[in-house]
Amino acid sequence: MPAGGSALGDRTAALRGARVPYVHARVVLAERPTSAKPGDEALILPDGTIEGFVGGTCAESTVLAQGLALIDSGESLLLRITPEPEPPQPGKLVVHNACLSGGTLEIFLEPVLPAPRLLVFGDAPVARSIRGLASHLGWDVGDGGAEVGSDVSAVVVASHGRDEEVALTSALRAGVPYVGLVASRKRGESVLAALDVDGADASRVHTPAGLDIGARSSGEVALSIMAEIVSIRPRPSGRALGDASGSSGTATDPVCGMTVATVESSLHLDHDTGRVWFCGSGCLRAYADNPAAYPLAEATHS
Numbered sequence: 430m431p432a433g434g435s436a437l438g439d440r441t442a443a444l445r446g447a448r449v450p451y452v453h454a455r456v457v458l459a460e461r462p463t464s465a466k467p468g469d470e471a472l473i474l475p476d477g478t479i480e481g482f483v484g485g486t487c488a489e490s491t492v493l494a495q496g497l498a499l500i501d502s503g504e505s506l507l508l509r510i511t512p513e514p515e516p517p518q519p520g521k522l523v524v525h526n527a528c529l530s531g532g533t534l535e536i537f538l539e540p541v542l543p544a545p546r547l548l549v550f551g552d553a554p555v556a557r558s559i560r561g562l563a564s565h566l567g568w569d570v571g572d573g574g575a576e577v578g579s580d581v582s583a584v585v586v587a588s589h590g591r592d593e594e595v596a597l598t599s600a601l602r603a604g605v606p607y608v609g610l611v612a613s614r615k616r617g618e619s620v621l622a623a624l625d626v627d628g629a630d631a632s633r634v635h636t637p638a639g640l641d642i643g644a645r646s647s648g649e650v651a652l653s654i655m656a657e658i659v660s661i662r663p664r665p666s667g668r669a670l671g672d673a674s675g676s677s678g679t680a681t682d683p684v685c686g687m688t689v690a691t692v693e694s695s696l697h698l699d700h701d702t703g704r705v706w707f708c709g710s711g712c713l714r715a716y717a718d719n720p721a722a723y724p725l726a727e728a729t730h731s
Contacts, residue, residue, distance in 0.1 A: 573586075578603065639654040
């Protein structure tokens, strides 16, 4: 991650404060001729923009495609971009980019994802224990006074009869993946029956919240609830883009033969027979000038 004093330091701090995921890219090897040099760095944002510099248009398109995939996978990657095909190398993803000017780059890509957010309603011992344990596990914990927004991963209502329906309804309408109510089974059923939501939404509430581990103390109840939240939370796909055309989410640039990601932020052209994807603006212009010269485009339409 960029150091606080680097050119991108203020920007990364702002992104973390706004809970925006990004990928930090740093050049660790540059074999001439390349426009980038070791230490150059950039940020890849979810909207497909790149801030900073890790190479020219050709290298940048590969870094963008892989960076967007890593925001999904959550895993770091050492990316080697070469102008000529190379065999796989342990610990690296080798991508052949025929439009490079002749040099080879190795770029370390590190996704920086916001901590999952948990809201806990209530101030009873169980609620305090949940907050303490979740913070220890690295969650971003807020209390019941915070707004239930789209970035909230879990809501636990442990207010023991105080404003439970309001909190649960707000969480369900916001589409929070995990909604839990600390209550006995009988009382929980009564609370759910009083909610102003349809039956399918009400059935999403976990009550009694937590896995059945025979919990007795407030700390043990908190442990059972956090274990349940962790056990059902969505997992990242773990998918990084490979260097083979025809795989899901990729296409072949008809001009240079490079594999590119078929995401809206990648360069593309809507031809009369479909959409064609490109590694950079040079290839797009060449194709637009004479589409008939690139019959490979028949296989790149999405």
